[in-house]
Amino acid sequence: xxxxxxxxxxxxxxxxxxxxxxxxxxxxxxxxxxxxxxxxxxxxxxxxxxxxxxxxxxxxxxxxxxxxxxxxxxxxxxxxxxxxxxxxxxxxxxxxxxxxxxxxxxxxxxxxxxxxxxxxxxxxxxxxxxxxxxxxxxxxxxxxxxxxxxxxxxxxxxxxxxxxxxxxxxxxxxxxxxxxxxxxxxxxxxxxxxxxxxxxxxxxxxxxxxxxxxxxxxxxxxxxxxxxxxxxxxxxxxxxxxxxxxxxxxxxxxxxxxxxxxxxxxxxxxxxxxxxxxxxxxxxxxxxxxxxxxxxxxxxxxxxxxxxxxxx
Ligand SMILES: [Zn+2]
Numbered sequence: 001x002x003x004x005x006x007x008x009x010x011x012x013x014x015x016x017x018x019x020x021x022x023x024x025x026x027x028x029x030x031x032x033x034x035x036x037x038x039x040x041x042x043x044x045x046x047x048x049x050x051x052x053x054x055x056x057x058x059x060x061x062x063x064x065x066x067x068x069x070x071x072x073x074x075x076x077x078x079x080x081x082x083x084x085x086x087x088x089x090x091x092x093x094x095x096x097x098x099x100x101x102x103x104x105x106x107x108x109x110x111x112x113x114x115x116x117x118x119x120x121x122x123x124x125x126x127x128x129x130x131x132x133x134x135x136x137x138x139x140x141x142x143x144x145x146x147x148x149x150x151x152x153x154x155x156x157x158x159x160x161x162x163x164x165x166x167x168x169x170x171x172x173x174x175x176x177x178x179x180x181x182x183x184x185x186x187x188x189x190x191x192x193x194x195x196x197x198x199x200x201x202x203x204x205x206x207x208x209x210x211x212x213x214x215x216x217x218x219x220x221x222x223x224x225x226x227x228x229x230x231x232x233x234x235x236x237x238x239x240x241x242x243x244x245x246x247x248x249x250x251x252x253x254x255x256x257x258x259x260x261x262x263x264x265x266x267x268x269x270x271x272x273x274x275x276x277x278x279x280x281x282x283x284x285x286x287x288x289x290x291x292x293x294x295x296x297x298x299x300x301x302x303x304x305x306x307x308x309x310x311x312x
Contacts, residue, residue: 009022009067009298010066010295011066011067013069013070015088018035018046020057027298035053043091064302068096070111070113071113078095078097097110109297112161115145116292117135118146120293121250121296123150123296126284131148132148133246134237136252136253144161144240146244163236163240164183169235190207197222211258215261227261228265231266235269235272237270242273247282249270250287
């Protein structure tokens, strides 16, 4: 049996697919495997999928453990899912850490997927070398994560980073998935931008990329809704920068794929909010893409392994 020195398995459990990768001590991805997430089949099926993927990528190696980034609110100490989207049926309440540890015989850590993404970018991606990082993920939802000295700020109730659920002026009166109204996610997430476009044009779209194509073909409404979504996000992130004063801000997620029509108004609205001393802050695109969550999840177990050795 070969021993890839200091490697760990990173797993990213998303609403549609689950990916596992063997990650080396420098954050490099050695090999990966992917399957559709059997979300509607419940926790047993999801965990069985994770186990297959872990075995596939760890075959013949001795990983230090398994780090998991999952959709939902996760108790990062116990690894129990506190709440989750209905796409993952009965996922809330699942003791993921305990069950995967029993199944694999390895140490397991579990965090929310945006936190895993942030750890990956802070370790080996767009924010490598920065002391503090604010990661923003904007896709189906709007999430954030604050990493300082390589450690995620989870908050007292594991809810830190829910940027999508702060009030946003542009979202006033619009219902949010959380049940309240006027939250950022109701105007800045991908589905919200699509809904706004449908309201304005009567054309149903399911993907922000369709709106980008319409904008490229000269649609002022299409360019307009991309800019509005970008500005709403940027204003909120600017406020968050004033609160946290990170060294660098990394923005990732599917909506960033909309390109300059979205990015330029986003960054402009962000900088409009900044206090003078933070005016030069670096705001950059995610570098590792979906690999960031895999690297970040693996980093969690490598860190835990190192700390345990230091104590002994
Ligand atoms: Zn909300």
